[in-house]
Amino acid sequence: MFRTSLPLRFAHCDPAGIAYYPRYFELCDAAIEDWTAAVLGVTRREMHFGQGLGLPTVTLSADFAIPSRLGDVLDFAVVVTRVGRSSVDLTVDIDCGAERRFSVRYTQVLTVLAEGKSHPWPPELHERLIKELA
Amino acid sequence: MFRTSLPLRFAHCDPAGIAYYPRYFELCDAAIEDWTAAVLGVTRREMHFGQGLGLPTVTLSADFAIPSRLGDVLDFAVVVTRVGRSSVDLTVDIDCGAERRFSVRYTQVLTVLAEGKSHPWPPELHERLIKELA
Amino acid sequence: MFRTSLPLRFAHCDPAGIAYYPRYFELCDAAIEDWTAAVLGVTRREMHFGQGLGLPTVTLSADFAIPSRLGDVLDFAVVVTRVGRSSVDLTVDIDCGAERRFSVRYTQVLTVLAEGKSHPWPPELHERLIKELA
Amino acid sequence: MFRTSLPLRFAHCDPAGIAYYPRYFELCDAAIEDWTAAVLGVTRREMHFGQGLGLPTVTLSADFAIPSRLGDVLDFAVVVTRVGRSSVDLTVDIDCGAERRFSVRYTQVLTVLAEGKSHPWPPELHERLIKELA
Numbered sequence: 001m002f003r004t005s006l007p008l009r010f011a012h013c014d015p016a017g018i019a020y021y022p023r024y025f026e027l028c029d030a031a032i033e034d035w036t037a038a039v040l041g042v043t044r045r046e047m048h049f050g051q052g053l054g055l056p057t058v059t060l061s062a063d064f065a066i067p068s069r070l071g072d073v074l075d076f077a078v079v080v081t082r083v084g085r086s087s088v089d090l091t092v093d094i095d096c097g098a099e100r101r102f103s104v105r106y107t108q109v110l111t112v113l114a115e116g117k118s119h120p121w122p123p124e125l126h127e128r129l130i131k132e133l134a
Numbered sequence: 135m136f137r138t139s140l141p142l143r144f145a146h147c148d149p150a151g152i153a154y155y156p157r158y159f160e161l162c163d164a165a166i167e168d169w170t171a172a173v174l175g176v177t178r179r180e181m182h183f184g185q186g187l188g189l190p191t192v193t194l195s196a197d198f199a200i201p202s203r204l205g206d207v208l209d210f211a212v213v214v215t216r217v218g219r220s221s222v223d224l225t226v227d228i229d230c231g232a233e234r235r236f237s238v239r240y241t242q243v244l245t246v247l248a249e250g251k252s253h254p255w256p257p258e259l260h261e262r263l264i265k266e267l268a
Numbered sequence: 269m270f271r272t273s274l275p276l277r278f279a280h281c282d283p284a285g286i287a288y289y290p291r292y293f294e295l296c297d298a299a300i301e302d303w304t305a306a307v308l309g310v311t312r313r314e315m316h317f318g319q320g321l322g323l324p325t326v327t328l329s330a331d332f333a334i335p336s337r338l339g340d341v342l343d344f345a346v347v348v349t350r351v352g353r354s355s356v357d358l359t360v361d362i363d364c365g366a367e368r369r370f371s372v373r374y375t376q377v378l379t380v381l382a383e384g385k386s387h388p389w390p391p392e393l394h395e396r397l398i399k400e401l402a
Numbered sequence: 403m404f405r406t407s408l409p410l411r412f413a414h415c416d417p418a419g420i421a422y423y424p425r426y427f428e429l430c431d432a433a434i435e436d437w438t439a440a441v442l443g444v445t446r447r448e449m450h451f452g453q454g455l456g457l458p459t460v461t462l463s464a465d466f467a468i469p470s471r472l473g474d475v476l477d478f479a480v481v482v483t484r485v486g487r488s489s490v491d492l493t494v495d496i497d498c499g500a501e502r503r504f505s506v507r508y509t510q511v512l513t514v515l516a517e518g519k520s521h522p523w524p525p526e527l528h529e530r531l532i533k534e535l536a
Contacts, residue, residue, distance in 0.1 A: 029155075058198055071445050145294045
């Protein structure tokens, strides 16, 4: 399981002083960006511009349990829950201290950017994903 | 059913030149902001600052069918699918021309901002929501 | 002078309930996006993806006179103040009703995206810009 | 001089694959948020919600020298260049390695949020700012 922490900044908060949910998805995407480098072993820059591949989200669902406030340090845990031929399911659980704040479940698909078509996982990446399966 | 249209701007697009999904949620939230004023008959400013109430999202799920590109004009349809004591389920379907681009299903809860606690729909708002039920 | 109006949305506001200045720049950029289509006669999509050209900002300065609040409708006036060989100076003045909220002065440079190098204005665009000179 | 580093993420990049300038201001604001805690000795959460004070920007000017790309790690240096009765001038210089990417000069004013009026620096904060003067 990959873990990273990110602060909830002023930029992420709404007029109620709590996290605005579209910014939560930016933070989750930052966590998945770090997961990509750490777990897949390829930076998003290299994947995107070097290999012409992307990992767009095709479905997601989210539960927002408890609001987060300016200055909270959020802990992101990224778990691989399914590996397909060209897809991956991820669960991202976000805690602050011992408190579960929200969770997002993603299905993402490896995609050739120029064509917008799915691309099977290269064997090395597939192997890395299988190792991560919860 | 409430409808509004919003352009997909440069600010919403990622390095692949397509919509970045956290920005999609900003656009959906803008559509729901307009829906609030038109259907509930209260602006978000009045709700938030005048009445001290908010309508935070407690769950959402989204399907991203076809990517959107810079300059696309997106049509948002906001449909009420369930009305609870203090909650509402909304489906937002986003088309470009005849093409379904993505859909989001929301559960939102009327909340007293100062306490973070749910608040039953005032009778007039409840009535308006029931009329909107698909 | 090109004019357009954009609402200040929940997404643009900070925990003080007023516009968060980085979002102001997104709104100004949206106004310049509409100016590009209307005044230069080319959409940003066509400029970017069709012609491989961009109009990045090289300098800007901004004065924030009076804060804007959720729900304000902001009027953007885009004025051409100088036209160079490959550059343009723009002033964007943003009012709400009779009140000046903020102003931004930009220098932008027509750029070949693939090379990151400046590109002289094509004669037709240069002519359109000269006509716009305040 | 206060220094911090922040990565340029996918969320910050535009369809040209380079930093979109409104996101640069979010990053600078994050750096100033960290500066506030480290140099003024008060977190933005405490300042905002505990003391009812904010530090809005009244003017800024920026020079964008060299574009930044997805994955760049940006080094932010925050320098105090002037201290007024209730204001402060800051220069934020942003480098990647040995390369100056962009610079922003700010004037910010300590403000009572409820009234939107300037507030003189408390003596302790004034003293801390004077010590920081370049």
